[in-house]
Amino acid sequence: MAIEILVPRLGWTMEEGVFIRWLKQDGDPVVQGDLLFELEGDKAMTEVESMDAGVLRIPPDSPEPGTTVLVGALLAYIVAPGEAAPFEQKALAASKSFSRESVASVESVVTAPVTQPAAPSTSTPTISPRARRVADELSVDWTKIKGSGRTGRIVEADVRAAAEAIAAANVKQPIPEPVVQIAPQPALVSTPQSAATRAPLSATRRVIAERMSAGVHIAAPVTLNSEVDATELVRLREQLKNDKRSTAIPSYTDLLAKIVACAMSDHPALNARFEGNEIVTERAIHIGIAVDTERGLLVPVVRDAGTKTLLQIAGESAGLITRTREGKVGADDLRGSTFTITNLGMYDIDAFTPIINLPECAVLGMGRITPKQVVTLKPGTIDEVERVAVRRMMTLSLTFDHRLVDGGPAARFLQRVKQLVEQPYLWLVS
């Protein structure tokens, strides 16, 4: 096996030397102690002797006499008699040589300058890292706080006091819509006993956060509430339930989907959306139905509700909702709605302010259907009771984007929905 002849280190600080000349020639036999070549180090010229016996083989690309060589550079080989030198086997020759580049690259890694952060501006108050962390956790704007630390530094106690002051002030005022923090919090390096639990934002949660936040902060939402008499609607549903030939029993959400689609044909402004500087009004009515799932809020879409019968809508939405709850719904099923209905009546919610699912124009919230006493006055009187009846009442909450439609048209739309709820025959024949 070939033995490499390398440029030796002649002194502790030597990194390179000058190769003077060979004292043996290519192909010469050598034994231990034979002088091989002359090398000039930091201080003196040295004759370097062979540590091994064999045949000296000098590759064609070996340094020329008089050239500077790095410590560790390959000069030649000693091989057994008859053995081919590595450079004759081509592939190996140059790979072992110790290049200046490789030395330089190691140094550059070690001494790579660390980028200095910009010096802190003197105009902003200083804050301890812990106080900054707590301010982030409590959503306190610390730039407004006066620090009590020795150098005016804001410390944790200052932030907590500010947070308490804000909380106290909020008790008296309506609490503003919380701003959903979408950016993930930086993970703490050591929080072994943190009181709070932390979980990364799921993709679904992130989308919900963005959409809900946009519905409040980008749209100009206004909510209209209207109490409607749903007695006839309840009666209609009971009759459909009792009819053995019904292929599907529509839910109240399905009934409202049909009614909304029906009302929309007279009020197409509620089916509009922004697209850049244009208002686009779809002819087709695609109703999104808000579904509460383990992943969070999802809105599958019943397409072309305007041209479908009630039983078609009922059959389609039942399948959609089941697939949504089971997590089997496709992305296309969740896309393209032009109006959304959200029903919290089953949780005994009377009325609420739904958030618009942008770019839609409006969203209809359904409250619970509950029996109430309803007074009917004698015609032409102010307060003479004709009869008091128990009716099944429900509150509808319509949130619309005031950028797209005004209060009047939106109110007329809701009024039409109310009418169709109270008099189902009107849309049954349509």
Next chain:
Amino acid sequence: MRELTYTAAAREALAEQMAIDPTIFVVGEGIGPRGGNFMTTLGLHEKYGSMRLRDTPIAERGFIGLCTGAAMTGSRPVVDFMFLDFILDAMGELINQVAKIQYMSDGRLKMPIVLRGSIGVGGSAATHHSGNYYSIFAHIPGFKVVIPSTPYDAKGLFKTALRGNDPVMFLEHKLLLNMKGPVPEEDYEIPFGQARIARAGSKGCRATVVALASMVRKTLDACDVLLKDGIDIEVIDPRTVSPLDTDTILESLHRTGRLLIVDETFAPCGIGAEIAAQAVDRALDDLDAPVKRLNGAFAPTPYSPPLEAAMIPNAATIEAAIRDLLAE
């Protein structure tokens, strides 16, 4: 529970383990019939004889070399330096051989040697007998560096030292040697690298103090004074500085937000600097104030009793340092 002095507790650990393990022998000046300058081997010569309690001439480098060879060949030497300052004469053997031989032999040779001696400022021992040195040894890979602050810890940590295969610096502060405290009669070990919370702060506690060796007791005294003003402090005794239980310190810092290290010895390149660097590195967002250190003066230790007392922290200066930290 019965009470023992710090020295008696460590001596009990040594005596018990010598009875179990015949490879243990003790080497040092005056540790034979005299029983050790600090009574570290009192009564052991009568029990185990001159073969296992070897008095030596004043030749530290020589007997460290002998013990290094003995440890390499299967014995368990305990070298008693009396004052740890005398170990300095053997630094070449210690750092180049004792600390490195397991590495250099690829683990084939073990180095079960315990190096013990008194450390610290006190009793006008003057500058040749007052060094602490644990920062220096903690800087060298290969040593375990143990600084017990109670009799209980002295016994448990000494047992661990006598049962391991690594060189252990067992450093006993001279002002703690006569301190009494509860020590169980049964056998127990205290693992290295496990700090002790010497005083647990309540929920509203706003500062963590890491105290080393004799500073633990002084810090606890300072905390008693502060508690009268309603100031509650958590105190941590690392017990071993190599390995250093940074996790316990940072966990406490996470709760309190402020950190002071009280260390009798010099500040530069010391344990306090190491703890502060780790706190900034790993727990920056837990810090509500700069990490503070309280150290002895960076100077040779004077003989003069008033000067000696003035150069190291005491309960009053520790109390002031804690108040200063809380005012940051």
